[in-house]
Amino acid sequence: MIRFEHVTKRYADGTTAVDDLSFEVAEGELVTLVGPSGCGKTTTMKMVNRLIEPSEGRILVEGDDISDIDPVQLRRRIGYVIQQVGLFPHKTVLENTATVPHLLGVKRGKARERAAELLDLVGLDPAVFGDRYPEQLSGGQRQRVGVARALAADPPVLLMDEPFGAVDPVVREHLQNEFLRLQQAVRKTVLFVTHDIEEAVRLGDRIAVYGQGRIEQFDTPSTVLGAPANDYVADFVGADRGLKRLSVTPIEEGDLEQPPVVHLDDPLPKELDARWAVVLDGENNLHGWISAEHARVESGTVREHARRMEAWLPVGASLKQAFATMLQHDAGWIAVIDKDSEGRFLGVLTPARLHEALRRSTAADARAIARDEVQLETVTKV
Numbered sequence: 192m193i194r195f196e197h198v199t200k201r202y203a204d205g206t207t208a209v210d211d212l213s214f215e216v217a218e219g220e221l222v223t224l225v226g227p228s229g230c231g232k233t234t235t236m237k238m239v240n241r242l243i244e245p246s247e248g249r250i251l252v253e254g255d256d257i258s259d260i261d262p263v264q265l266r267r268r269i270g271y272v273i274q275q276v277g278l279f280p281h282k283t284v285l286e287n288t289a290t291v292p293h294l295l296g297v298k299r300g301k302a303r304e305r306a307a308e309l310l311d312l313v314g315l316d317p318a319v320f321g322d323r324y325p326e327q328l329s330g331g332q333r334q335r336v337g338v339a340r341a342l343a344a345d346p347p348v349l350l351m352d353e354p355f356g357a358v359d360p361v362v363r364e365h366l367q368n369e370f371l372r373l374q375q376a377v378r379k380t381v382l383f384v385t386h387d388i389e390e391a392v393r394l395g396d397r398i399a400v401y402g403q404g405r406i407e408q409f410d411t412p413s414t415v416l417g418a419p420a421n422d423y424v425a426d427f428v429g430a431d432r433g434l435k436r437l438s439v440t441p442i443e444e445g446d447l448e449q450p451p452v453v454h455l456d457d458p459l460p461k462e463l464d465a466r467w468a469v470v471l472d473g474e475n476n477l478h479g480w481i482s483a484e485h486a487r488v489e490s491g492t493v494r495e496h497a498r499r500m501e502a503w504l505p506v507g508a509s510l511k512q513a514f515a516t517m518l519q520h521d522a523g524w525i526a527v528i529d530k531d532s533e534g535r536f537l538g539v540l541t542p543a544r545l546h547e548a549l550r551r552s553t554a555a556d557a558r559a560i561a562r563d564e565v566q567l568e569t570v571t572k573v
């Protein structure tokens with residue numbers, strides 16, 4: 192847990208970089224700090240590991256006031272990943288990763304074993320990359336070593352300052368996805384600084400949108416995109432926030448349409464009240480589809496004429512993935528299957544249903560906010 196209580200940072204020249212900041216990152220939560228250049232994100236982050244001391248207020252890490260902890264001790268409890276990874280150029284990848292545990296007193300052999308595990312975890316085969324030097328890696332690979340090294344001491348808290356800022360957009364997205372997968376496994380308490388709203392939305396359990404030294408909104412990605420707290424946030428998240436919102440809204444079962452369904456061993460259906468039917472196997476798993484026109488003029492069983500269905504997703508995938516899948520396969524609809532089974536068919540998502548799902552989620556957030564406001568007012572009156 193990281194907790195800011197009324198923290199202000201004034202630099203010697205009078206600049207107030209952070210002004211009366213209070214918020215909390217819960218245990219195992221990933222909070223992204225996002226905002227324009229110079230708004231105080233890095234200052235916020237560096238106060239957590241005492242690279243910068245606050246002028247006022249206090250910060251707690253795992254319940255302890257950090258001003259009571261020796262900075263060196265403190266930094267051992269906190270992993271730190273920055274854009275310019277700062278790997279030791281004369282040490283191999285494995286040595287770089289094993290350095291911190293070794294400093295903490297772990298025996299060399301054990302530290303190297305742990306380092307190899309971590310490299311594996313961040314997607315670098317230690318047998319291939321372990322003995323290379325940093326200059327023999329791509330930018331994306333160096334960032335992965337940076338993440339592995341930050342995790343090496345198994346710190347409960349991770350600070351990440353634009354860790355994927357220096358790589359191209361494709362590698363960046365790849366690293367983000369890998370990092371999300373990793374975070375599911377290790378569940379660290381993470382404070383992640385970025386100036387890229389897309390990145391903030393994709394990674395954060397919650398997002399803090401910064402104005403000048405202050406948080407303008409602190410909420411889940413879908414609420415920030417669907418119901419920006421004020422004009423500043425609306426402007427910052429962009430006029431295309433509806434599109435961004437697609438990526439944080441999951442497909443739910445209630446969004447799906449139920450088209451006609453036939454089974455592989457059925458005779459070809461002669462009457463269908465749609466232009467196509469979904470084809471399922473004996474266990475109601477998705478097999479493919481068949482067009483009504485084709486079924487009417489041909490003979491035999493469904494199995495002989497069914498076409499494979501490539502455009503499908505598990506329930507819970509994002510509406511953005513749904514949209515991309517439709518475009519990729521030039522499909523007017525996509526099949527949605529159960530995520531825990533072998534592919535049990537649940538229904539289909541059409542463009543109209545996708546649009547409804549998007550409106551449903553925007554409306555739900557707007558209602559939730561209205562309810563909060565009502566409750567706050569009631570409390571104030573009492």
Ligand SMILES: Nc1ncnc2c1ncn2[C@@H]1O[C@H](COP(=O)(O)OP(=O)(O)OP(=O)(O)O)[C@@H](O)[C@H]1O
Pocket residue numbers: 202203204206207208226227228229230231232233234235386
């Ligand atoms: N040592 C310093 N002395 C004086 N002012 C500083 C110092 N360090 C930062 N600032 C100022 O404090 C403000 C916040 O800086 P900070 O680095 O926290 O912003 P940021 O949001 O991380 O920006 P960026 O995205 O550009 O890294 C800026 O106006 C900056 O110029």
